[in-house]
Every structure is written in structure tokens, then in C-alpha cells.
Amino acid sequence: xxQLVESGGGVVQxxxxxxxxxxxxxxxxxxxxxxxxxxxxxxxxxxxxxxxxDGSNKYYPDSVKGRFTISRxxxxxxxxxxxxxxxxxxxxxxxxxxxxxxxxxxxxxGWFDPWGQGTLVTVSS
Amino acid sequence: EIVLTxxxxxxxxxxxxxxxxxxxxxxxxxxxxxxxxxxxxxAPRLLIYDASNRATGIPxxxxxxxxxxxxxxxxxxxxxxxFAVYYCQQxxxxxxxxxxxxxxLEIK
Numbered sequence: 001x002x003q004l005v006e007s008g009g010g011v012v013q014x015x016x017x018x019x020x021x022x023x024x025x026x027x028x029x030x031x032x033x034x035x036x037x038x039x040x041x042x043x044x045x046x047x048x049x050x051x052x053x054d055g056s057n058k059y060y061p062d063s064v065k066g067r068f069t070i071s072r073x074x075x076x077x078x079x080x081x082x083x084x085x086x087x088x089x090x091x092x093x094x095x096x097x098x099x100x101x102x103x104x105x106x107x108x109x110g111w112f113d114p115w116g117q118g119t120l121v122t123v124s125s
Numbered sequence: 126e127i128v129l130t131x132x133x134x135x136x137x138x139x140x141x142x143x144x145x146x147x148x149x150x151x152x153x154x155x156x157x158x159x160x161x162x163x164x165x166x167x168a169p170r171l172l173i174y175d176a177s178n179r180a181t182g183i184p185x186x187x188x189x190x191x192x193x194x195x196x197x198x199x200x201x202x203x204x205x206x207x208f209a210v211y212y213c214q215q216x217x218x219x220x221x222x223x224x225x226x227x228x229x230l231e232i233k
Binding site: 114 | 168
């Protein structure tokens, strides 16, 4: 079955960096775009980044652009999120999610299915 | 950025009743709208995409409708496991994608 397992969360001071990982299994990882979505404690969902199946395209919302970098290693079936210059408002559970589309389908669609269980990032001094 | 507004914020119903959740977009998103369910302590789950297509494994009691700016998620007969928070999401002219603020469906 499709499985996504995030890791790398923790407590970090403002201004510092952190790298999250998402290990994928149970599907052809190299055929799907992948996303990061976050959820601040008690709040709603915010899309953070997307990377195309082959890494050729990457997009971010303005809230993290220039600070966060999404990447992937298709040989290791792993997705990454490098987070720099962290701020208190980056505190959230970070989920990785597979894009519903795929190379064999209609490309990267912008729907999230399925999601990992999430990893908590707390930015605090 | 397209803003999605969900209503009501909280919906109180009993098992067996019909639930109707609304999502309104600040501008047309065509049919590029999805619905997700999130239970406490769990990740969201995709229910509906492209406004009316059920995702794999989603029961038939969940249905989506609408286009343009007004969308509805209907649960025809509530089961105990359906009480959760529901989010809508749009991907028109993405990126970015945006989410609504959520509707909490609680047991009456």
C-alpha cells in the first residue's frame, strides 16, 4: 500500500534551519509530483511547496519563497524540504503528500492523495 | 490569490441525517475544487476532486457538486465516523493552491 513517512521535525530556534524528509513506498515515486502542506496548531491547511515528478519544476507560496527549498531523490524514493531562516509562524505540522496525477495520467494536478502522518516543527527560542 | 469561504463554521447533526457543506470562491475556479476530511490527530484524506469525482475508496454517501464559485459537499446519511473537519481546496491557475478555513461537523 502507499505509504509516506515524514521525519526531521523538532524544536528549532528562530533564524535557524531544519531539513524534513519524507520516505515513500508502495508506488512509483519517480512518476508523481510531490507536495508539502503544513498546519499550524489548531489552524487550517497551507500548501508549502510542490516538485514535479522529475524535479524539473518547483513552486512555493510567497510565505516561504526564498526560505524553503523542496527537492527529491528518486533513487532513494525520498522527498525533502530544506527550511532556512525559520520564524515562529512556521510552527506547524508538516505533511508530505503525493499528487493525485502522475506521468502516466495528466501530469501534476494539484490534488493531494494520500498524505503522510506529519512531523511537528516548533520554532521557539 | 483565490479565497475560499466555507459555511457553516460548525454543523451539528445526528447520525443518519443529511449533511450539506458549502464552499464559496472569491472568483471562478471552474470545476477545480476538492474536498478533504480530517479527523483529530490524523492527516487529511481526499474525498472529492474536480468538484464531483470521488477519490478511490470513498463511500458513495459522499458527493460533490458545483462549478464556478459555489460548491457543495453532501453526505447523504451520516455515519458515526463522518464527524470530522472538512476542508475545500482549489487549484485553478495553480500554483498556488488555497484551502478554505474548514467546517467542523459535530454530533448533535
